Amino acid sequence: MRMIRDVLRLRLEAGLSERRAARSLGVPRSTVQDYCARFRASGLTWPLATALTDGALEDALFARATTPSSATRPLPEWAVIAQEKQQKGVTVWLLWHEYRAREPAGYSYSQFAVHYRQWRATIDPVMRQEYRAGExxxxxxxxxxxxxxxxxxxxxxxxxxxxxxxxxxxxxxxxxxxxxxxxxxxxxxxxxxxxxxxxxxxxxxxxxxxxxxxxxxxxxxxxxxxxxxxxxxxxxxxxxxxxxxxxxxxxxxxxxxxxxxxxxxxxxxxxxxxxxxxxxxxxxxxxxxxxxxxxxxxxxxxxxxxxxxxxLRPLPATRYEYAEWRTAKVNIDYHIAVEKHCYSVPYTLVRATVDVRLTATMCEILHQGTRVAAHVRRQTPGGYSTDPAHRPKSHARHVEWTPSRLVRWGESIGVATGAVVAHILEQKPHPEQGYRACLGLLSLGKRYGDARLEAAAQRAQTTGAMTYRSLHSILKLGLDQSPPETMEATTNLPATHDNVRGAAYFAASASLPLFGVE
Structure with a gap:
C-alpha cells in the first residue's frame, strides 16, 4: 500500500494541502481525504512504526467486517422476486430492502443482484425478459x-x-x-x-x-x-x-x-x-x-x-369501427372522387387536399382535422352525391369557375364547342357536375388543338352525341379530319312498271290451287 504511505507522508510530514497532495500523486482529492480520515479513525500515529507492514496498514485502515458464510445466509424465493418485479415501480433495490428487513443477516445488495441474475439465467430465455404488468x-x-x-x-x-x-x-x-x-x-x-x-x-x-x-x-x-x-x-x-x-x-x-x-x-x-x-x-x-x-x-x-x-386500461365504451383513410384533392366542381364516385364538399375548399375516412356505410371528409362533409357511401361509378349546402351562392364573387365562364371559354374556340359545353352543363341535375367533362374538353383542346376540337364538336352536333367521350373518340380516330358522311339521294320508282304486277295479279293468284293440288 505504497500509495497510502505517500498520501500520509505528504499530508502529515510535508504539510501539503489535500489538493496539492492529490495533484502531486495524480489521484483524486477524495482519495486523499478518505485515506486521511481512515488513518485518524484507526488510532495509528505518525510516523508509522517500522515493523508495520503494508498488509497490516491496509487491515487497520480497511477493517473487514465478519459476515456469515454463504451457506448460512437465507435465500429469497426468486420466482416470487421475479413476479414482484413485474409490478409497476418495483425495482431490485426495493425488493432487496424488503428482503433485508425480513433477513438482517442476508446478502448485501450487490450479492443479492448477482444471485438474482444467476437464477434468471436458468429460466427460459423468453421468461427471462422482464416486462411491466399491463405494459x-x-x-x-x-x-x-x-x-x-x-x-x-x-x-x-x-x-x-x-x-x-x-x-x-x-x-x-x-x-x-x-x-x-x-x-x-x-x-x-x-x-x-x-x-x-x-x-x-x-x-x-x-x-x-x-x-x-x-x-x-x-x-x-x-x-x-x-x-x-x-x-x-x-x-x-x-x-x-x-x-x-x-x-x-x-x-x-x-x-x-x-x-x-x-x-x-x-x-x-x-x-x-x-x-x-x-x-x-x-x-x-x-x-x-x-x-x-x-x-x-x-x-x-x-x-x-x-x-x-x-x-390493463379499460376498454372504450364503443367498439372500433373499421375505416380506411385516403387523401383526395377537391376539383373545381367542389367534389372529390373516391372509388369512381363523386362526393361534394363546401365550395370554399376547391383545389384543397382533404382526408377521406371510409367506413362500411359512410364517407367522411376532413380538412385539417375538422370534418367538413359526410355522405352515405355509394358504390355507383360515375355517380354524384351532392349536398345543396355545399353549392356556391350566386353572389359569391370569389368563385372562379361558373357555368357561364365555361360556356364563354367554349365559344372562344368556336360556336360548336360552346354549344357542346352548354349541352353538357344542361344535362346535369347540378351544372357543377358537368365541370369535369368541360375540363376534359379543355384538355382535348390543348392536346389536339382548338381547330380540331371545333371540327369534332361540329361532327358531334351532326350525330347528336354531344358528350366528352364522343369528342374524345372522334379526335382519337381522326374522324374530325375526314369529310362528314352524306347519304345518297333516294330514287323513287314509278308506281306503274312492266315488272310491277299490281294488286290484280295477287287477287287472281289467291283462287289458284296450292302447288297445283286442288
Whole structure:
C-alpha cells in the first residue's frame, strides 16, 4: 500500500494541502481525504512504526467486517422476486430492502443482484425478459396455415393464424382469419383486446405489412387506420426493429407454441369452415393458458389475473369501427372522387387536399382535422352525391369557375364547342357536375388543338352525341379530319312498271290451287 504511505507522508510530514497532495500523486482529492480520515479513525500515529507492514496498514485502515458464510445466509424465493418485479415501480433495490428487513443477516445488495441474475439465467430465455404488468402486448402471424375445404365445391383455402401474447404473464390469444390484410388484421386486434378485457400501454407488432407503412427503428410510419385504431383504444403502436428477433421474443415463442401444440395436432383434421377452425383453436388456447409453467409457479391464466389484468386500461365504451383513410384533392366542381364516385364538399375548399375516412356505410371528409362533409357511401361509378349546402351562392364573387365562364371559354374556340359545353352543363341535375367533362374538353383542346376540337364538336352536333367521350373518340380516330358522311339521294320508282304486277295479279293468284293440288 505504497500509495497510502505517500498520501500520509505528504499530508502529515510535508504539510501539503489535500489538493496539492492529490495533484502531486495524480489521484483524486477524495482519495486523499478518505485515506486521511481512515488513518485518524484507526488510532495509528505518525510516523508509522517500522515493523508495520503494508498488509497490516491496509487491515487497520480497511477493517473487514465478519459476515456469515454463504451457506448460512437465507435465500429469497426468486420466482416470487421475479413476479414482484413485474409490478409497476418495483425495482431490485426495493425488493432487496424488503428482503433485508425480513433477513438482517442476508446478502448485501450487490450479492443479492448477482444471485438474482444467476437464477434468471436458468429460466427460459423468453421468461427471462422482464416486462411491466399491463405494459406490452405482442402480436404476429404464425408461419403455418390451416387448410379449410369448401364442403360444396371442394375448394381448399388457407387460413392465417393471428397470435398475441401479453408481456408480463404470457397470456396467449390465437384465432384464424382468411387473410393478413388490414381489415382482417384490425378485426383480430379488436377481438384480441376484448378477449383480454383491457388495453396495454404499448402494442408491439412485427412490422405487419398491412399496419406498418414504413419500418424504421427511429421513425416508423403506421398505417392511418392502424393509428386510428390505437387512438380509439388509448394505446400506442411500437413496431419491432427489422431483423431483431429479440424485440419480439415473447410472441415468437408464443407463435412456436401455437404451431406445435395447437396447429400440429390438428393437421389431420378436416375443417369445412373458418368458424369450425376457430372453435377448435379456442378450446386449445384455453387449455394452453391453464397449463402450469415448468420452472415458475402458476399458469398463464393465474399470472394474468395477478399481474396483467389489474394493470390493463379499460376498454372504450364503443367498439372500433373499421375505416380506411385516403387523401383526395377537391376539383373545381367542389367534389372529390373516391372509388369512381363523386362526393361534394363546401365550395370554399376547391383545389384543397382533404382526408377521406371510409367506413362500411359512410364517407367522411376532413380538412385539417375538422370534418367538413359526410355522405352515405355509394358504390355507383360515375355517380354524384351532392349536398345543396355545399353549392356556391350566386353572389359569391370569389368563385372562379361558373357555368357561364365555361360556356364563354367554349365559344372562344368556336360556336360548336360552346354549344357542346352548354349541352353538357344542361344535362346535369347540378351544372357543377358537368365541370369535369368541360375540363376534359379543355384538355382535348390543348392536346389536339382548338381547330380540331371545333371540327369534332361540329361532327358531334351532326350525330347528336354531344358528350366528352364522343369528342374524345372522334379526335382519337381522326374522324374530325375526314369529310362528314352524306347519304345518297333516294330514287323513287314509278308506281306503274312492266315488272310491277299490281294488286290484280295477287287477287287472281289467291283462287289458284296450292302447288297445283286442288
Amino acid at each position: 406490452r402486448l405482442f402480436v404476429d402471424y404464425a408461419g403455418l396455415t390451416v387448410d379449410i375445404v369448401d364442403a360444396t365445391t371442394g375448394e381448399i383455402r388457407e387460413a392465417q393464424i393471428f397470435v398475441a401474447a401479453l408481456g408480463a404473464s404470457n397470456y396467449t390469444f390465437a384465432e384464424a382469419t382468411w387473410t393478413q390484410s388490414l381489415p382482417d388484421g384490425i378485426a383480430s386486434h379488436v377481438r384480441m383486446l376484448e378477449f383480454f378485457g383491457g388495453v396495454t400501454a404499448l402494442l408491439i407488432p412485427d412490422n405487419l405489412k398491412a399496419g406498418v407503412t414504413y419500418a424504421s427503428y427511429y421513425a416508423p410510419e403506421i398505417n392511418a387506420t392502424y393509428a386510428e385504431f390505437a387512438t380509439h383504444y388509448g394505446t400506442a403502436v411500437l413496431p419491432t426493429r427489422v431483423a431483431a428477433p429479440r424485440d419480439k421474443a415473447k410472441v415468437e415463442t408464443a407463435v412456436q407454441i401455437v404451431e406445435r401444440e395447437l396447429l400440429a395436432p390438428l393437421r389431420h383434421h378436416r375443417f369445412t369452415s373458418l368458424a369450425e377452425l376457430n372453435e377448435a383453436l379456442r378450446e386449445r388456447v384455453e387449455a394452453l393458458n391453464d397449463r402450469p409453467f415448468q420452472k415458475l409457479p402458476g399458469t398463464r391464466r393465474s399470472r394474468f389475473a395477478e399481474t396483467d389484468r389489474p394493470a
